[in-house]
Each structure stands twice: as structure tokens, then as C-alpha cells.
Amino acid sequence: MLVLIILIVLFIIIIPNVRVVPQATEYVIEFLGKYKTTWDAGLHVKIPLLEKISKRITLKEQVLDSPPQPVITKDNVTMRIDTVVYFHIYDAKLYTYGVVNPINALENLTATTLRNLVGELELDGTLTSRDTINGKMTAILDEATDKWGIKVNRVELKNIIPPEEIQNAMEKQMKAERDRRETLLQAEGHKAAAITRAEGDKQAMILAAEGERDARIARAEGEARAIYLSKKAEADGLIALKEAGVDAAVLELKKYEALVNMSNGTAAKLIIPTDAVNTVTNNAIFSETTGLGDNTKSAPKPVKAPKKDECCD
Numbered sequence: 001m002l003v004l005i006i007l008i009v010l011f012i013i014i015i016p017n018v019r020v021v022p023q024a025t026e027y028v029i030e031f032l033g034k035y036k037t038t039w040d041a042g043l044h045v046k047i048p049l050l051e052k053i054s055k056r057i058t059l060k061e062q063v064l065d066s067p068p069q070p071v072i073t074k075d076n077v078t079m080r081i082d083t084v085v086y087f088h089i090y091d092a093k094l095y096t097y098g099v100v101n102p103i104n105a106l107e108n109l110t111a112t113t114l115r116n117l118v119g120e121l122e123l124d125g126t127l128t129s130r131d132t133i134n135g136k137m138t139a140i141l142d143e144a145t146d147k148w149g150i151k152v153n154r155v156e157l158k159n160i161i162p163p164e165e166i167q168n169a170m171e172k173q174m175k176a177e178r179d180r181r182e183t184l185l186q187a188e189g190h191k192a193a194a195i196t197r198a199e200g201d202k203q204a205m206i207l208a209a210e211g212e213r214d215a216r217i218a219r220a221e222g223e224a225r226a227i228y229l230s231k232k233a234e235a236d237g238l239i240a241l242k243e244a245g246v247d248a249a250v251l252e253l254k255k256y257e258a259l260v261n262m263s264n265g266t267a268a269k270l271i272i273p274t275d276a277v278n279t280v281t282n283n284a285i286f287s288e289t290t291g292l293g294d295n296t297k298s299a300p301k302p303v304k305a306p307k308k309d310e311c312c313d
Contacts, residue, residue, distance in 0.1 A: 017046045026092040028054040038092045055096045061088040069111045071118045080161040086153045094149030
């Protein structure tokens with residue numbers, strides 16, 4: 001009976017002091033109010049009445065979404081910026097005993113760091129330097145929270161809300177910039193079209209000039225060929241006359257015919273040297289006198305009528 005009572009008492013005392021620590025969780029254990037150890041995931045038993053669980057801490061990554069904070073830029077523009085901080089606890093002891101309310105401390109540190117960084121930038125720089133601000137804040141917060149057992153992984157600027165009048169001015173500026181780009185694109189389009197038309201006209205003129213040049217060359221070659229063939233025919237004719245043994249008078253007449261042909265039927269004057277005229281005249285007189293070189297046939301002699309036969313008539 002006594003053994004049963006002892007077992008019941010042990011069961012009542014021991015069972016409540018058996019703890020199972022979940023995965024990605026740590027328990028901070030104190031012995032008589034002083035830090036003793038940190039339990040990681042698994043089965044643990046604490047000493048009744050002497051040990052207690054001081055804090056249960058998760059090791060998972062956590063997100064701190066800060067509300068919008070009023071921030072003044074270097075050019076005295078007040079805007080509202082809200083940040084998102086991603087962090088996790090890497091040391092349960094430091095997190096428990098490093099600072100009172102670590103999450104509140106991290107939130108206030110984030111706000112003050114943001115004000116310091118944005119205060120060094122102007123409005124335009126703040127709007128275009130998100131990555132720079134994120135990187136600087138991550139480095140500053142990570143270094144400052146090491147003694148709290150917190151590891152800051154990254155910081156993101158969620159929203160940047162400038163004053164309403166600044167937003168209106170920015171919208172007008174953006175509209176003006178879009179109109180300028182549209183005008184520029186239209187001008188470039190007209191310029192490209194004009195250049196294309198000019199290039200087309202230039203190519204057309206070049207092709208027309210080349211066609212006219214080729215036509216003239218073809219006509220000139222045809223005329224040269226015709227002249228060549230004509231002169232060749234004349235030369236062949238002269239060679240034939242020479243081979244036929246014609247006299248000087250015939251040759252002189254051929255010369256005159258050539259001069260007549262040169263006039264081509266137009267009102268042209270032919271100037272014949274005196275020596276040539278005298279030569280032709282002498283040749284004509286010589287022909288008439290001697291009968292040489294005269295190819296004209298003589299007229300037939302008249303036929304005498306037959307005498308009548310008196311005896312028969």
C-alpha cells in the first residue's frame with residue numbers, strides 16, 4: 001500500500017515536469033531564478049519546484065511590419081514610409097536577457113535608422129534609392145541587434161507616400177515627360193519617312209540616269225556600227241573599181257559623187273578645187289578627141305533605100 005502511494009505521488013510530481021520541446025523551438029530554463037540551460041527540440045525533464053521554463057522561443061524567421069512613419073528628407077519634404085523587417089532569433093539566452101521587449105526595441109530602432117538615412121537624401125534620391133536604403137538599413141540593424149540574439153536578414157521599404165501636392169506635381173511631370181517622348185517619337189518617324197522618300201527619289205533618279213546613259217551608249221554604238229558598215233561598203237566599192245582597172249576620169253567622177261553625198265540633200269555648198277575642174281575638163285577633151293574612155297555608143301548609120309529595078313518596075 002505504501003509503494004502504491006509512493007508511485008502515485010511520483011506520478012503526480014514527475015509527469016507535469018516532463019516536457020517535449022517542438023522542432024524549431026527552444027526553452028530557456030532557470031534554476032532558482034538564474035539561467036541554467038537552453039532546451040532544444042526533444043524530451044526533457046525539469047526538477048520540480050527548483051527549475052522553471054523562463055521563455056519559449058521560436059527559431060523560425062519572423063516578419064515585423066512597421067506602420068508608416070513620418071520622415072523628413074534633406075530638402076524638407078515630409079513623407080510617410082512603412083518598412084518590413086525579416087529576422088530570426090539565433091541565441092535564445094541573448095534574446096531573453098539582452099533587452100526588455102526585443103520586438104518593440106527592433107521596431108523603434110528601425111524607425112530611427114530610417115529617419116537618419118532618409119534625412120541624408122533629397123526627395124528624388126529617396127524615391128530612386130530603395131535598394132540602397134534597404135541595404136544600409138539591413139547592415140545597421142543586423143549589427144545593432146547582435147547583442148539581442150537577433151539576426152536581421154533583410155529590410156524592405158514597403159510604401160513611400162509623399163504629400164498630396166508633391167504627388168500632383170509628380171503626375172504632371174510624368175505626363176509632360178510622356179508627351180515629350182510622344183512628340184519626339186513622332187518627329188523621328190516623320191524624319192525617317194522623309195529620309196526614306198528622299199532615298200527612293202535618289203535611287204529613281206540614279207536608275208533613270210543610268211537608263212538614259214545606257215540608251216545613249218546603245219544609240220551611239222548603233223550609229224558607229226552603221227557608219228562603219230557604210231564606210232566599209234564604200235571602201236569595198238573603191239577596191240572593186242581599182243581591181244576593175246577604171247581610168248582616172250571615172251575616179252574623179254566618184255570623188256564628185258562622194259562630195260554630193262556629203263551634202264546629204266541639204267542646202268550645202270560644194271567647193272571644188274580648180275585643179276580638179278581642169279583635170280576633168282582635160283580628160284573630157286582628151287576623150288572626145290581620141291575616143292578613149294568614151295563608152296557612149298555611136299548612133300546607128302542610116303540604111304540606104306534599095307534601088308528600083310527599072311526592068312521589073
